[in-house]
Amino acid sequence: MKISALDLKKQIAPIRRELDLAIKGVIDDTGFILGPGVGKFEKDIAKYCAAKYAVGVSNGTDALSLSLLALGIKSGEGVICPAFTYYATAGAIAAIGARPVFADIDKETYNISIESVEKILLKQHKFKLKAVIPVHLYGQCADMSGILRLARKYKLRVIEDAAQSFGAEYRGKKAGTLGDCGAVSFYPAKNLGAFGDAGAVLTNNRAVNEKLRILRNQGNKNQYFHSLLGRNNRMDTFQAVVLGVKLKYLDAWNKQRQEVAGYFNKHLSYLAVKLPFTAPYSTHIYHQYVLRVPGSNKGLLGYLRAKGIDSRVFYPLPLHLQKCFKYLGYKKGDFPEAEKASRQTLTLPIDPNLTGEEKDYIIQQVRDGSQVKAKLSPKRGHL
Numbered sequence: 443m444k445i446s447a448l449d450l451k452k453q454i455a456p457i458r459r460e461l462d463l464a465i466k467g468v469i470d471d472t473g474f475i476l477g478p479g480v481g482k483f484e485k486d487i488a489k490y491c492a493a494k495y496a497v498g499v500s501n502g503t504d505a506l507s508l509s510l511l512a513l514g515i516k517s518g519e520g521v522i523c524p525a526f527t528y529y530a531t532a533g534a535i536a537a538i539g540a541r542p543v544f545a546d547i548d549k550e551t552y553n554i555s556i557e558s559v560e561k562i563l564l565k566q567h568k569f570k571l572k573a574v575i576p577v578h579l580y581g582q583c584a585d586m587s588g589i590l591r592l593a594r595k596y597k598l599r600v601i602e603d604a605a606q607s608f609g610a611e612y613r614g615k616k617a618g619t620l621g622d623c624g625a626v627s628f629y630p631a632k633n634l635g636a637f638g639d640a641g642a643v644l645t646n647n648r649a650v651n652e653k654l655r656i657l658r659n660q661g662n663k664n665q666y667f668h669s670l671l672g673r674n675n676r677m678d679t680f681q682a683v684v685l686g687v688k689l690k691y692l693d694a695w696n697k698q699r700q701e702v703a704g705y706f707n708k709h710l711s712y713l714a715v716k717l718p719f720t721a722p723y724s725t726h727i728y729h730q731y732v733l734r735v736p737g738s739n740k741g742l743l744g745y746l747r748a749k750g751i752d753s754r755v756f757y758p759l760p761l762h763l764q765k766c767f768k769y770l771g772y773k774k775g776d777f778p779e780a781e782k783a784s785r786q787t788l789t790l791p792i793d794p795n796l797t798g799e800e801k802d803y804i805i806q807q808v809r810d811g812s813q814v815k816a817k818l819s820p821k822r823g824h825l
């Protein structure tokens with residue numbers, strides 16, 4: 443059996459007519475750049491997230507860079523982010539000339555460790571620390587009360603990287619609405635995915651919203667009058683209307699992901715692998731379903747892949763050890779939990795459309811491929 447990590451064809455098929463009509467509408471209207479579909483989608487996601495403003499942009503990476511620029515972060519200033527996240531979190535900091543300052547992660551949630559951030563803040567640095575980017579990794583929120591407490595104490599701006607968690611909630615508030623800005627990615631494989639690149643910034647601050655709109659559109663305040671050094675980071679109207687259709691289904695798809703995760707949790711709980719942990723302050727929308735294998739992920743990863751299961755490692759090398767960030771001067775051993783997570787974690791396919799047969803096949807292969815520690819209980823050990 444072959445099981446891909448995500449089958450977008452299955453997601454698209456039942457809503458194909460709606461999508462075709464939305465795309466046709468853009469062609470008929472010819473409002474390809476910042477057309478009416480973009481404004482409508484911005485209103486829809488602001489409402490969905492109960493945020494005052496949402497600004498549609500070109501992708502999640504630009505959503506992060508634009509947020510930093512809109513909040514006044516300057517070249518050479520330090521921005522704290524986790525060492526264990528997708529490259530773009532730190533890449534977006536470096537792209538505006540600021541300096542990524544890495545923190546370790548919490549070993550249960552894989553999100554930024556508050557203790558590690560505080561340690562950084564207590565140290566002397568040659569540069570000013572101006573902001574922190576907690577990443578809501580894999581679909582659950584970082585410990586935002588800890589982050590916001592430190593941000594208040596040390597006067598830091600907070601930009602949430604909600605690229606993987608659009609729709610997740612931290613104590614009843616949507617991911618991306620707790621800090622100064624929330625950056626979202628609509629990369630096609632995200633829980634809410636476009637038909638190409640797209641992203642958005644959420645904010646409750648009117649001045650930041652206005653600045654973001656100018657920055658994303660070549661610094662134009664009025665056409666051909668440039669009040670800021672802006673960029674071409676606009677959201678494409680085609681993407682906005684596709685996302686507008688899909689948004690209506692997002693909660694149902696996230697619920698299906700939670701059900702798949704619940705099924706895996708139930709049937710894998712007796713194995714030596716560590717199951718995903720959901721912190722009490724957050725919901726989990728399972729952008730990824732991540733297992734931790736004691737020792738190393740290599741054996742189980744190879745086994746599952748050989749059995750046709752599209753298991754992956756997000757991320758095999760933490761950011762402080764990446765060649766591109768060598769200039770920052772970090773070394774192996776600086777962030778032990780990030781390094782351990784890179785060695786030990788792997789994903790299982792968490793497609794909302796997995797069939798019962800596919801889910802059971804995955805469970806069987808994880809069972810066969812991992813060390814069974816505890817005795818199988820007759821109830822839980824058989825599907």
Ligand SMILES: Cc1ncc(COP(=O)(O)O)c(C=O)c1O
Pocket residue numbers: 501502503504527528530531577603605606626627628629639640641
């Ligand atoms: C944690 C994280 N941050 C940022 C991004 C960047 O988003 P995009 O690919 O839309 O630029 C991603 C997307 O993969 C991500 O997973």
